[in-house]
Amino acid sequence: MEHPLNIFSFLPSEIIEKYLHVLMTFVVILISLVIGLIVSRKNKMVPDKTQNAIEVAVNGVYDMCMDIMGKDGKPYFPLVFAIGLYVLFSNVLGLVPGFSSPTANLNTTLAPALIVFVTYNFIGIKKHGAGYIKHFMGPILWLSPLMIVIEVIGHISRPVSLSVRLFGNIFGKEVLLMVLFMLVPFLVPLPIYFLGIFVAVLQTYVFMMLTMIYISGALEEAH
Amino acid sequence: MSKVLRILINVALIMGAFSASAFAADGGASSAEWAIYLGAGLGIGIAAHGTGIGQGNATAKAVEGISRNPGASGKIITPMIIGLAMIESLAIYALVVSLILLFVV
Numbered sequence: 344m345e346h347p348l349n350i351f352s353f354l355p356s357e358i359i360e361k362y363l364h365v366l367m368t369f370v371v372i373l374i375s376l377v378i379g380l381i382v383s384r385k386n387k388m389v390p391d392k393t394q395n396a397i398e399v400a401v402n403g404v405y406d407m408c409m410d411i412m413g414k415d416g417k418p419y420f421p422l423v424f425a426i427g428l429y430v431l432f433s434n435v436l437g438l439v440p441g442f443s444s445p446t447a448n449l450n451t452t453l454a455p456a457l458i459v460f461v462t463y464n465f466i467g468i469k470k471h472g473a474g475y476i477k478h479f480m481g482p483i484l485w486l487s488p489l490m491i492v493i494e495v496i497g498h499i500s501r502p503v504s505l506s507v508r509l510f511g512n513i514f515g516k517e518v519l520l521m522v523l524f525m526l527v528p529f530l531v532p533l534p535i536y537f538l539g540i541f542v543a544v545l546q547t548y549v550f551m552m553l554t555m556i557y558i559s560g561a562l563e564e565a566h
Numbered sequence: 567m568s569k570v571l572r573i574l575i576n577v578a579l580i581m582g583a584f585s586a587s588a589f590a591a592d593g594g595a596s597s598a599e600w601a602i603y604l605g606a607g608l609g610i611g612i613a614a615h616g617t618g619i620g621q622g623n624a625t626a627k628a629v630e631g632i633s634r635n636p637g638a639s640g641k642i643i644t645p646m647i648i649g650l651a652m653i654e655s656l657a658i659y660a661l662v663v664s665l666i667l668l669f670v671v
Binding site for chain 1: 648651652654658659661662665
């Protein structure tokens with residue numbers, strides 16, 4: 344799937360074909376750093392417009408965290424917010440002409456999914472020690488060999504489903520846009536852009552929500 | 567139906583079943599491309615079938631819950647959106663398989 348005219352067209356075409364998602368990720372990192380620099384300047388007690396907007400976002404995600412993970416989940420809130428920021432800006436960047444979504448590539452979406460997988464298992468082992476295996480064993484003791492196999496398969500399907508869900512949504516939107524541009528370039532692709540905005544925000548929300556649910560599942564006591 | 571009509575329909579079905587091998591007989595390089603396109607199209611079609619039914623059920627129950635208790639509409643809509651995204655992801659898996667079939671195979 345070629346991306347003909349984008350902001351990095353001055354680079355040779357071998358680099359563009361293979362590494363476009365990495366270059367676009369640099370743009371996303373740049374945007375996140377700029378927002379961080381804006382926020383970390385001197386904050387007033389009575390917030391002005393930009394500080395107000397960012398406080399709304401942070402408070403919203405913090406309330407979601409407290410709802411789902413409880414008080415134990417407070418150290419993991421920066422991870423959730425960072426993943427949300429990264430996925431949101433990556434998704435929305437594809438709607439700007441001249442750029443393309445880095446999350447339209449399976450490598451980009453696999454990275455946060457694997458990080459979430461390793462993190463919630465690490466949290467479970469850190470909190471429960473060797474008793475973390477009880478999360479996999481199920482309620483009845485003599486059924487536990489079967490239950491361990493089923494639970495391990497379910498747990499391995501979690502990073503797969505996280506990455507493929509995000510990749511499929513954004514890549515499908517891009518394929519649809521390309522097909523419509525080939526067929527009727529005049530006004531017909533415009534509703535797909537509205538769909539793209541909705542899907543970008545929704546998939547970010549779902550990714551953050553699933554991260555918090557997995558972490559809360561690792562933090563809670565086993566039955 | 568009459569006996570002649572039944573015989574004709576059976577002949578047509580058997581001829582159709584055997585014509586698939588006739589396509590494989592010509593063109594050694596692209597021997598089964600029709601199967602790729604057929605699989606890609608049918609895969610996403612059947613997936614859309616199931617996800618339409620599932621999301622319709624989810625939205626129907628959510629709207630019924632809102633109608634019973636209009637004040638709780640915020641608390642109902644949030645799990646409904648999450649549920650719709652979960653159900654949609656099953657169709658997205660089928661879409662990814664179709665895209666792999668079309669562009670990689």
